[in-house]
Amino acid sequence: MSNEAAIHTDVHTHDSHGHHDDHAHHEHKQHFITKYIFSQDHKIISRQFLITGIFWAIVGGLMSVFFRLQLGFPEQTFKVLTMFLGDWAHGGKMDPEMYYGLITIHGTVLVFFVLTGGLSGTFANFLIPLQIGARDMASPFLNMLSYWFFAIAGVIMFSSLFITTGPASGGWTTYPPLSALKEASMGSGLGMDLWLVSMALFVVSSLLGGLNYIVTILNMRTKGMSMTRLPLTIWALLFTAILGVLSFPVLLSAAVLLLFDRHAGTSFYLSEIYVAGKALPNVGGSPILYQHLFWFLGHPEVYIIMLPAMGMASEILATNSRKPIFGYFAMILSLIGITLLAFLVWAHHMFVTGMSPFLGGVFVLLTLLIAIPSAVKVFNWLTTIWKGNIRFTVGMCFALGFVSLFISGGLTGLFLGNSALDIHLHDTYFVVAHFHIVMGISAFFGMFAGIYHWFPKMYGRFMNNTMGYIHFFITFVGSYVIFWPMHYEGVAGMPRRYYDFSNWESFKQFGELNQMISIAAIIVFIAQLFFVFNYFVSIWKGKKVTDPNPWQSNTLEWTTPIKPGHGNWDGEIPEVHRWAYDYKDDGNGGDFIPQHIPLKEGEESH
Amino acid sequence: MSGLMLVFLVVLIFVVLYQVARSSEMVAQIQGEQQFDKKRNKILGFSMLILMIAFFVGIVWCHEYMLPLMGPEAASNHGVQYDFMFKVTLWVTGIVFVLTQVLLFWFCFKYQRNGDKAPVFFAHSNKLELIWTTVPAIAMAVLVAIGLKAWFTMTGEAPKGAMQIEIVGKQFNWISRYPGPDGELGKKYFLNINDKDNLLGQDWKDKRNMDDIIIPNGELRLVKDVPVELIIGSRDVIHDVGLSHFRMKMDAVPGITTRIWFTPTITTAEMKMKTGNENFVYELSCDQMCGKGHYSMRAIVVVETQAEHDKWLKEQKSYYVQNHPEEFPAEAPIVAPVDSSKKITMNK
Ligand code: HEM
Ligand SMILES: [Cu+2]
Ligand SMILES: [Cu+2]
Numbered sequence: 001m002s003n004e005a006a007i008h009t010d011v012h013t014h015d016s017h018g019h020h021d022d023h024a025h026h027e028h029k030q031h032f033i034t035k036y037i038f039s040q041d042h043k044i045i046s047r048q049f050l051i052t053g054i055f056w057a058i059v060g061g062l063m064s065v066f067f068r069l070q071l072g073f074p075e076q077t078f079k080v081l082t083m084f085l086g087d088w089a090h091g092g093k094m095d096p097e098m099y100y101g102l103i104t105i106h107g108t109v110l111v112f113f114v115l116t117g118g119l120s121g122t123f124a125n126f127l128i129p130l131q132i133g134a135r136d137m138a139s140p141f142l143n144m145l146s147y148w149f150f151a152i153a154g155v156i157m158f159s160s161l162f163i164t165t166g167p168a169s170g171g172w173t174t175y176p177p178l179s180a181l182k183e184a185s186m187g188s189g190l191g192m193d194l195w196l197v198s199m200a201l202f203v204v205s206s207l208l209g210g211l212n213y214i215v216t217i218l219n220m221r222t223k224g225m226s227m228t229r230l231p232l233t234i235w236a237l238l239f240t241a242i243l244g245v246l247s248f249p250v251l252l253s254a255a256v257l258l259l260f261d262r263h264a265g266t267s268f269y270l271s272e273i274y275v276a277g278k279a280l281p282n283v284g285g286s287p288i289l290y291q292h293l294f295w296f297l298g299h300p301e302v303y304i305i306m307l308p309a310m311g312m313a314s315e316i317l318a319t320n321s322r323k324p325i326f327g328y329f330a331m332i333l334s335l336i337g338i339t340l341l342a343f344l345v346w347a348h349h350m351f352v353t354g355m356s357p358f359l360g361g362v363f364v365l366l367t368l369l370i371a372i373p374s375a376v377k378v379f380n381w382l383t384t385i386w387k388g389n390i391r392f393t394v395g396m397c398f399a400l401g402f403v404s405l406f407i408s409g410g411l412t413g414l415f416l417g418n419s420a421l422d423i424h425l426h427d428t429y430f431v432v433a434h435f436h437i438v439m440g441i442s443a444f445f446g447m448f449a450g451i452y453h454w455f456p457k458m459y460g461r462f463m464n465n466t467m468g469y470i471h472f473f474i475t476f477v478g479s480y481v482i483f484w485p486m487h488y489e490g491v492a493g494m495p496r497r498y499y500d501f502s503n504w505e506s507f508k509q510f511g512e513l514n515q516m517i518s519i520a521a522i523i524v525f526i527a528q529l530f531f532v533f534n535y536f537v538s539i540w541k542g543k544k545v546t547d548p549n550p551w552q553s554n555t556l557e558w559t560t561p562i563k564p565g566h567g568n569w570d571g572e573i574p575e576v577h578r579w580a581y582d583y584k585d586d587g588n589g590g591d592f593i594p595q596h597i598p599l600k601e602g603e604e605s606h
Numbered sequence: 607m608s609g610l611m612l613v614f615l616v617v618l619i620f621v622v623l624y625q626v627a628r629s630s631e632m633v634a635q636i637q638g639e640q641q642f643d644k645k646r647n648k649i650l651g652f653s654m655l656i657l658m659i660a661f662f663v664g665i666v667w668c669h670e671y672m673l674p675l676m677g678p679e680a681a682s683n684h685g686v687q688y689d690f691m692f693k694v695t696l697w698v699t700g701i702v703f704v705l706t707q708v709l710l711f712w713f714c715f716k717y718q719r720n721g722d723k724a725p726v727f728f729a730h731s732n733k734l735e736l737i738w739t740t741v742p743a744i745a746m747a748v749l750v751a752i753g754l755k756a757w758f759t760m761t762g763e764a765p766k767g768a769m770q771i772e773i774v775g776k777q778f779n780w781i782s783r784y785p786g787p788d789g790e791l792g793k794k795y796f797l798n799i800n801d802k803d804n805l806l807g808q809d810w811k812d813k814r815n816m817d818d819i820i821i822p823n824g825e826l827r828l829v830k831d832v833p834v835e836l837i838i839g840s841r842d843v844i845h846d847v848g849l850s851h852f853r854m855k856m857d858a859v860p861g862i863t864t865r866i867w868f869t870p871t872i873t874t875a876e877m878k879m880k881t882g883n884e885n886f887v888y889e890l891s892c893d894q895m896c897g898k899g900h901y902s903m904r905a906i907v908v909v910e911t912q913a914e915h916d917k918w919l920k921e922q923k924s925y926y927v928q929n930h931p932e933e934f935p936a937e938a939p940i941v942a943p944v945d946s947s948k949k950i951t952m953n954k
Contacts, residue, residue: 272796273843354859387726390717506891507891585727
């Protein structure tokens with residue numbers, strides 16, 4: 001199916017190309033349902049992913065508020081807990097079972113539904129066709145399926161919150177035997193099955209999406225758009241998709257084997273277990289096998305989350321510094337390095353499982369290697385803004401915040417990656433601090449940067465700036481206030497996934513601190529609602545975009561009409577003549593030259 | 607009801623703020639794009655500088671607050687090595703941290719757009735890129751070298767003569783087993799487990815089991831300056847032996863035996879003096895999510911002198927004897943019939 005033919009262009013075509021008129025003709029008949037619900041337009045699908053992601057972010061965030069109440073105020077009771085959790089919080093005090101259920105679902109939905117589905121789903125869908133100059137994805141239909149698998153996975157995960165035995169509660173990593181044996185925990189009953197089925201569907205969604213992104217990027221670039229002229233967002237999204245396609249199937253197999261162990265009497269992960277007063281017949285399996293399979297996805301997964309944020313930050317930093325991205329090729333090489341290494345470091349999550357010390361040593365080496373491409377990226381970003389003309393749009397603020405957070409969180413990786421230090425730090429709050437800063441918050445910052453930056457393209461309106469700045473400052477300061485002190489708790493050995501510390505002589509001195517953290521977490525949560533409010537109100541009430549290229553950016557998406565229809569460009573797709581980062585004197589007093597402008601005589605292409 | 611009011615209030619605040627924010631943007635529009643851009647960049651560039659100062663002041667302040675709350679010095683040989691390595695890594699990362707964060711925020715302030723400065727076209731420089739690939743590479747090589755050296759000592763074979771203690775996790779407590787006078791732990795198998803009289807599933811055909819001592823609350827009794835090897839197991843799900851004061855940790859995995867060893871260097875009594883805390887105890891925490899009681903899986907670790915240890919050991923009855931008192935007329939010595947050549951592991 002050719003790209004052109006697959007598409008119905010929007011009505012307000014102003015050109016005289018004959019064939020467009022036919023398309024415009026049946027555009028009128030497009031029903032609300034095909035246009036907004038079962039849409040095959042990548043731009044609509046992207047907004048579906050984003051809004052679903054926002055829903056999940058609110059759910060996941062609210063859960064964190066609830067368990068932070070428990071952690072900060074273990075002695076107090078809260079009516080609001082009973083209101084939301086019912087019998088799981090009798091008299092306003094949360095049950096440990098529910099505490100563990102909440103942290104599990106919080107982790108799962110934020111990692112997978114928000115920062116993978118929500119982030120990649122939104123921006124890969126939105127930006128790939130627009131920035132490479134294509135009318136839509138290679139297969140708009142699979143793209144639509146990808147969203148609907150994601151949505152169904154979400155419905156199943158959500159329903160697991162309402163069953164009597166509660167949701168899965170073994171942590172987002174769901175290690176067996178805990179997750180395999182319903183005798184071992186309430187959450188390992190039906191809740192765990194729903195978790196596994198939901199994740200399996202999520203993997204399908206992610207594969208359909210990922211294959212589509214890869215094929216689209218490789219095959220559907222417009223004339224002149226060679227790989228080396230692609231904006232870094234696209235490079236990052238390409239490697240994100242490759243990581244996902246190669247590693248998600250392994251998670252699927254881990255989940256399937258776990259389902260077998262749970263229901264078919266197999267012993268992949270089980271051996272010599274005595275639980276709930278009886279010995280189980282299973283022998284010969286290994287729970288460690290699951291961890292290998294899980295982290296073979298799990299580590300690439302953290303980069304699946306990170307790379308899109310990196311790509312968007314690169315783009316936004318360059319645009320708003322009015323300078324080319326520094327070291328374009330080094331950026332691509334470091335993306336390649338990260339992608340390769342991401343597959344070779346998974347066992348750094350398993351240093352204390354009793355693995356062979358030699359193997360551990362190999363993983364230390366490979367893990368610390370990954371710091372090198374990460375460092376290159378940071379230095380390149382810094383050089384990009386150096387001597388720039390920085391324009392502090394809200395998107396830019398978030399991109400700058402992203403760099404700060406990525407540095408802070410990346411550096412603590414060097415402690416954890418060094419196995420001798422990880423022996424002590426593993427499964428303490430140090431790890432919690434590390435991954436929330438480097439992945440949780442900084443990927444969120446990349447995502448916010450992207451939303452504020454591309455909102456005008458998505459809706460033809462701006463988000464409110466002033467509210468954006470307030471959102472930025474509260475979130476930036478608040479995130480550090482929440483997670484910085486956790487490093488100290490971790491160094492003191494305070495274990496993660498504890499419901500209450502008050503009986504521990506070694507950890508109870510942090511009570512006051514935990515209170516402070518909880519209060520900060522609530523404030524930051526409210527600031528996010530602020531963002532949500534701004535987002536939805538601005539869709540209808542935001543300031544209208546009048547300039548098709550409001551950020552004076554070079555990339556192709558800004559050559560489309562302010563509100564592009566299905567098909568993106570009214571006329572021909574523009575041809576590309578230069579790379580995406582010609583932020584330089586255009587000879588007429590401007591400081592940028594978009595990609596579709598032909599080279600001037602005597603001008604050298606990059 | 608009050609909850610509803612609260613929600614209502616929050617929404618109201620949002621609406622008001624949104625309106626205020628919108629009108630401030632109207633003003634901006636009246637001022638004109640250029641003027642507005644300049645003013646905004648000035649304010650935000652300056653805010654970034656303030657943000658940086660607040661950031662560093664906050665870090666120092668946090669550090670001062672936290673220091674007195676941190677645990678005492680490391681209480682094992684490995685712990686000392688750990689503390690050294692931690693410091694080195696902290697210095698390396700600390701320098702990079704301060705350098706990059708300062709540059710980031712300083713550039714924000716310094717290079718804000720304020721007018722029509724000619725843009726600088728600086729797209730790449732092989733020299734710079736080479737520098738910041740090799741410098742981190744060298745730093746990493748150093749960290750890896752220090753790290754692996756420590757890792758291989760920590761995970762290496764326990765020294766000859768190390769005391770052996772078994773520690774087994776179950777939902778939700780620890781069980782410890784001492785080898786008794788023969789210095790050896792007997793065999794066990796999970797099918798033999800029952801909570802009434804065979805907590806660990808010892809195989810009573812193995813005579814080495816007869817004198818093994820079991821402490822059902824998992825208490826670990828270690829001797830100062832005597833290396834100890836912990837033999838770690840689990841009855842049900844994965845647990846983790848977390849010994850934060852000794853900077854040691856190892857998973858307890860059902861079906862698999864794992865081990866760690868270390869040498870405690872400070873007795874509990876000495877640590878009470880050092881910390882000035884009468885209630886100080888070494889604690890063993892479960893560090894791997896194991897179910898609803900995970901947070902309460904605690905055992906006490908006592909580090910004592912050899913004399914104290916011997917005295918304590920003498921007072922213990924073997925688990926078998928405790929459960930089969932009828933087979934042992936009072937006062938008879940409870941020594942399993944083993945040859946005297948392997949009496950105590952310590953002089954093996
Ligand atoms: C310099 C690069 C990095 C290194 C050397 C590094 C190293 C590590 C290590 C060794 C662990 C395991 C800690 C433990 O459980 O004991 C870990 C945990 C983690 N890291 Fe990183 N990391 C780096 C960057 C990142 C990035 C960029 C992300 C995300 C985008 C990330 C996300 C995570 C997550 C989510 C976990 C915790 C998973 C869990 O146990 O729940 N890390 N990191
Ligand atoms: Cu990892
Ligand atoms: Cu546990």
